[in-house]
Amino acid sequence: MFFLNGQEGNTKKTWATNEWPLTTVDAIAEVVRPLLPYSSTLVDKIYTVLAAMPLDMRPGKAFAKAFYQHNQIKLSAEIKAQIGQLLSSFVDENLTLRLTLGCRGSSWEYYHEDSCWWGDFERSRDVLEHNGGGAIRAYNEDDELVGRVWFLPYEDHILLFNSYGKGALEHIYAWGVLVEQAFGWKSKKVSAYFSCDNSDLYVNSHTMVVVGPEMYEGEGPIYPNIDVDAPYYYSSPPVYCSGCNERVREEYAYYHRHVYGIGEGYFCEPCHEDIVDVTAGHYAGYEAFYNDVFELEYGDFATCLVEEVEYNDLGNAYLPKDGVEVGGRIYSPISLPLEQE
Numbered sequence: 495m496f497f498l499n500g501q502e503g504n505t506k507k508t509w510a511t512n513e514w515p516l517t518t519v520d521a522i523a524e525v526v527r528p529l530l531p532y533s534s535t536l537v538d539k540i541y542t543v544l545a546a547m548p549l550d551m552r553p554g555k556a557f558a559k560a561f562y563q564h565n566q567i568k569l570s571a572e573i574k575a576q577i578g579q580l581l582s583s584f585v586d587e588n589l590t591l592r593l594t595l596g597c598r599g600s601s602w603e604y605y606h607e608d609s610c611w612w613g614d615f616e617r618s619r620d621v622l623e624h625n626g627g628g629a630i631r632a633y634n635e636d637d638e639l640v641g642r643v644w645f646l647p648y649e650d651h652i653l654l655f656n657s658y659g660k661g662a663l664e665h666i667y668a669w670g671v672l673v674e675q676a677f678g679w680k681s682k683k684v685s686a687y688f689s690c691d692n693s694d695l696y697v698n699s700h701t702m703v704v705v706g707p708e709m710y711e712g713e714g715p716i717y718p719n720i721d722v723d724a725p726y727y728y729s730s731p732p733v734y735c736s737g738c739n740e741r742v743r744e745e746y747a748y749y750h751r752h753v754y755g756i757g758e759g760y761f762c763e764p765c766h767e768d769i770v771d772v773t774a775g776h777y778a779g780y781e782a783f784y785n786d787v788f789e790l791e792y793g794d795f796a797t798c799l800v801e802e803v804e805y806n807d808l809g810n811a812y813l814p815k816d817g818v819e820v821g822g823r824i825y826s827p828i829s830l831p832l833e834q835e
């Protein structure tokens with residue numbers, strides 16, 4: 495392969511990690527305000543344009559290009575220069591990019607602390623590692639982690655996806671430019687659809703970047719084949735809820751030993767909350783879904799067998815032996831508090 499575990503490279507100065515200060519954005523808003531219809535969200539719109547600036551152009555030109563894409567308005571040379579000055583006064587750092595195989599470690603070691611790859615979609619890490627993938631991480635001049643993108647090999651290239659980071663590092667296209675600078679690769683945006691679904695490999699967006707020593711020549715969307723028969727390096731085998739058949743992470747599943755009509759099994763939380771103790775009748779000692787039992791007294795869930803119960807005039811069930819006679823009629827114990835009122 496053309497990449498190595500631990501491979502490192504430096505980027506040129508770029509505004510990729512900039513989180514633009516509001517003062518700069520306000521100043522830009524003043525410059526472009528006369529060109530646009532009145533908008534109370536102008537500052538937000540400027541942030542959107544800043545985030546969309548191509549990274550391989552000078553700031554004024556890059557802003558003008560992104561501004562045109564969003565507003566279909568061409569900026570004059572004078573305005574371009576004004577904005578270029580405002581943006582250039584903001585100094586950014588060189589970044590170091592490091593490529594590592596696999597995804598050993600915690601979510602914060604991969605920049606995105608709340609990543610679902612360490613939560614409900616932890617299987618993604620097994621599948622990434624098994625298919626020869628890994629991470630490219632960006633560090634600033636203080637060696638502080640400022641962003642991460644996952645990668646998977648594809649033919650003679652690698653595909654970058656699920657980007658997170660400061661400023662433009664949130665955007666996948668920024669990573670294309672950065673790996674060009676750091677590793678001398680060529681990058682191209684593609685639409686990619688992996689052969690597996692999100693339960694095996696959670697993908698945020700099908701817009702990805704394909705990179706390699708040579709420019710990827712293909713046109714149109716690509717459909718990389720992913721081997722999902724991966725060992726459980728990081729996740730545990732899934733269990734399926736015996737009530738609703740939902741896939742549940744084992745650590746969040748509830749085990750029940752004998753549920754009426756089902757037997758033993760794991761249950762998801764909503765199903766688990768619907769399971770009650772059977773306290774009377776033939777199935778006393780079992781558990782059962784609330785729908786399968788007859789409530790004989792408040793909170794006392796009893797038999798599962800319809801032939802074991804009688805119904806009184808109020809529609810409440812009772813076991814014949816527990817029926818209470820009131821005024822010549824038999825009532826369920828559950829009916830009595832109502833009678834007494």
Ligand SMILES: [Zn+2]
Nearest residue numbers: 735738762765
């Ligand atoms: Zn369930």
